[in-house]
Amino acid sequence: MQRANPATVRSSAIAAGSLSSRVLVGVDAKATWAELVHGSILDMPLHGSDVEELRGKSILLATIDQFRAAAALIELDGIARRIVLYPPDVPVEHLAYVAKTAEADVLITDHDAAADAPHGIGSVIRCAHNVSPTESSREEQDAIETEWILLTSGTTGLPKLAVHTLASLAGSAWHTDPASASLVWSTFYDMRRYGGLHIFLHAALTGTSLVVSHAQEPVADFLARAGANGVTNISGTPSHWRRALMSPAASRIEPEYIRMSGEIVDQAILNQVRAQYPQARVAHTFASTEAGVGFNVDDGLMGFPAEILESNPLIEMKIKDSTLRIRSTRTATRYLGDAAPVLKDADDFVDTGDTIELRNGRYYFTGRRDGTINVGGYKVHPEEVEAVINRHPVVAMSLVKAKKNPITGALVVADVVLHAQASASGGDEAQRGILEFCRKQLDHHKVPAVINIVAALPIGESGKLVRRA
């Protein structure tokens, strides 16, 4: 859908005002919002060409740096037909698959690994170090509704491509008020992930400053930089916060508002954050790439009060088969691709897959129905890990599951049944061999932290492994 003349990040940021007094701060570059909305980050290959060349194109945006990604988003929303946000932690090996699925015409990047990868995209544009003023005048009435594509992890190891628009990402609830210009938002998230994108758009559309992190920046450096820039509001996953609290630099920020999302929030991390930042209001939010924003909890307790399900007429929520379902204008519309899975049910509800249970008038998250393991904000599908383990010659079968962990929320552990011959020759060697095998083929967070050699695994009546006790 390419609705004519929709609001864009650029037009909304201009409408929010205070363009010259608020800033976007990256690790090695900084610009005012005035410079951002009137400038260009693109190092256009042909002299004299400008962003109009990209009108109607499908663009794969794969920068490492967040400042450059932000500048490109401001520049391209309303011009491009589609923008794919490629996070820096997704391997460049997946570029070709993502480019094909999104029918990408142009790759925009800031590093050689992506530019030189076999991505199959005809045109590559490099990012400049910072924005520079452009000559061209841009007509906002020519804006088209750009599709924003966010990557989420799939069971096969290849990412899934969820389709949003600025309208679904931003919602209607945000508004500018005179106090916004004095706020400085920041986030531990990367803006190519839903949680980080939400903060970027919040800053753009309500008119605040924003400090963005960098994938290779040590947490202490980021905290010091955020503090030096006077951060007032900051978000992250519980794992981000646990890591921050382990740093002596935790005291470098003095936020007024702290938000957590992206993982199950437990009481310990809420208490620990409040103890470190007694001046701050601490809230946690339920949101996901597919389901959009659900709700915000600010009573300082884990879980959420049952009445929240009924609290917002614009976001309908229900519990079915013990998972949370959400219907709203904030959900993604679909996945891209020929064999893409279905995102919404017949009634337009998105199944979050998050299982919850009711205790004394309050709902608590208990995990994922499909067994997806959330390791510090990174999703791991047990089937993908099992497929690797099962390829090891000594393995008869395996079951991968979550083990609760106070640092990353959960860790991956595997119960493995060995072939009779292998189990006779001792388990230790097999354990080491399987781990080595996994490390070669899986991302770090997907490699089991513990491998238990077991005699048998329970099989249900359906003939499938019993995944839940």
Add this chain to the structure above:
Amino acid sequence: MDIKAEIVAQFKQVAKEQDKRLAPLTEELALLDSGLDSLCFAIVVARLETSLGVDPFSEDEDARFPVTFGDFVRFYENAKS
């Protein structure tokens, strides 16, 4: 069991497995400067739970996170006593 020795052994083992360069484990070493990342610490804590039979991070919801290696060792020593 010597708690500190076990902790040192796990730091070394996990650093080796995860291909991280471990800094010398002095009392004052800030944990985030040790060379280990969050995933490494998560694995260390899970393995120490197995070997020492205690997870002080999960025992007390109000416990402050240790910041230095010395804090980390005392965190476990106090949990055991």
